[in-house]
Amino acid sequence: MNYSTLKKGLVASLVALMGVTSLASAQDATAPSSSAKVFGGRGQYRSWSIGVNAGVTTPIVLLGGRNDFTNWDVNLGYGVSLRKQLGHAFGLEANVMRGKVSGSNKDAAGGVQNGVKDFETKMQYAVDLRGVVNVATVDFLRRENSVNFILSAGYGLVAYQPTTTRADGTKNEQKPINGNDYYKGAYIPVGAGVKFKVSDRVSFNLNYTMNFVDDFNFNGVQSGSSITSNFDKFSYASAGLEFSLGSKSKPNLDWVNPLALMYDELKDPSLRQEVEALKNRVSNVEKSIEDLKKDTDGDGVADQFDKCAGTPAGTKVDGSGCPLPPPPAPVVVTPTAPVFSGWETIQFEFNSSVLKTEAYPVLDKLSSTLRENGGKITAKGYASSEGTAAYNMKLSKDRANSVKTYLVNSGVNASQVTAKGFGEANPIASNDTEEGRIQNRRVETSRN
Incomplete structure (x- = not known):
């Protein structure tokens, strides 16, 4: 040896x-602490x-x-x-x-x-x-x-x-x-x-x-x-x-260490704030739905939108609950496109289709425009380049559907909103940097 x-x-x-x-x-x-999830x-x-x-x-x-x-x-x-x-x-x-x-x-x-x-x-x-x-x-x-x-x-x-x-x-x-x-x-x-x-x-x-x-x-x-x-x-x-x-x-x-990562995510104050904000939004949406269902005078227009309460039974009313006037002589009217607002891009977190709290004011403004002026829009969902193309296509569709669901829950007719996913297509910034990928995780809305 x-x-x-x-x-x-x-x-x-x-x-x-x-x-x-x-x-x-x-x-x-x-x-340094890791930013991984x-x-x-x-x-x-x-x-x-x-x-x-x-x-x-x-x-x-x-x-x-x-x-x-x-x-x-x-x-x-x-x-x-x-x-x-x-x-x-x-x-x-x-x-x-x-x-x-x-x-x-x-x-x-x-x-x-x-x-x-x-x-x-x-x-x-x-x-x-x-x-x-x-x-x-x-x-x-x-x-x-x-x-x-x-x-x-x-x-x-x-x-x-x-x-x-x-x-x-x-x-x-x-x-x-x-x-x-x-x-x-x-x-x-x-x-x-x-x-x-x-x-x-x-x-x-x-x-x-x-x-x-x-x-x-x-x-x-x-x-x-x-x-x-x-x-x-x-x-x-x-x-x-x-x-x-x-x-x-x-x-x-x-x-x-995955245990440390999980602890960090559970203790993240911004996550807790978003959860609380989401709870409040859900509560408000549920209350709005109940208000939408209430129709005291039975004219088919909910009290929330009825401008002429107490209409006698059987009276034909318009969309605001007021009696319809005698039909006027036919007039040829040139239709004009409704004026839309609230076209800001809706951003999302990495690998998430949950709406961020800062998106609510933008969507509320868009909802108000659609309910008041009518018209139809398309919500186009996109994703950054992480993950497979098939997964990113599904993620982009989920993001577009999150926008549609929010608008419908706020009173917009479902037929007014079309949700489409485009996956990694049409990036607005480079996917080679984190700053660019953040911009590409988005939903854009456009008038049909």
Whole structure:
């Protein structure tokens, strides 16, 4: 066993760990609050990352088990990774590594076991796909973590070439019978690690992975029968850096605590104000509907709009509840279009079709114009470019219907308002900036 190399590796890892932990703590103390929403989707985060790592390989694992060699060596390994974070606590990671694994029978009787003194296996590559769980992402105690604990497992393929030294000192470089230089076998990686936040884009990772090879000759030796033979294994302990990819204006999904986001949204005073305002509006609308239904004199015109109360039963009245005069002689009248007002654009929050309180005065003015002058309008809904085209089309229709519902509830005839959704079409500002996307989340009204 190469204890000198192992000691150097452990010391280097501890020094790096202490330094990075200090950086991570400082970063956590000054970390800016995120503007992301709990149910805003992955599009509001950076979710891709790439990593580089290096460490040591050994032909044993922490779980133990029978080994074909009495002594094991520590060798260099290195690799790269690419990860897609699918949620706050789970992602998929592709890994590629290279290196070698070796061991000997120095402590065996005569330094030989199973007719072999030692072995060295070169790995051309070991590539795998793993599911990665961030154990500490959801934390009830901290708003934003600087340390995450990682668990992973997956499935991979390793290409390897074992070389053994026989009892007489000769080398036996083993190759497949098909003429290839390397054997190929499946393996299952199972690992754990710790991730330290250096900055919002960079993390320092310590990982340990046990790799269980679905083959008997990874170390060049098959002891016993095919039934009793040990499946070979090797471990990889590494340290590395991981870099988050994507726009710097978005937070890194690795470090966002959804519980903290939910708490912020529930405690948002502007949200509470909007809810209270909405309750008042609903109460007023309900009262207006009841007033609309009341018709004391039974002439078909509600008291709220009846300018001639107490009309005798059976009297024909006009729209204001007053008796109709005798019909005049036919007069040709050139129709004129009603004068409309209240054409301001109605803005909406991200991923929302709920009317904002500042839209009520504009819609009240438009409602009054439609009720007094008649005419028809179209409410055209639009969305910014986040999300899929199909989702944004539905969101734009919901926004247009919110405007129509408000106008109808305020007394406008439903046939006077047409609601249409246009999705991401016809942006009035660039979707590349948040300021532009805010302007594009809107409803426009136009006369038919």
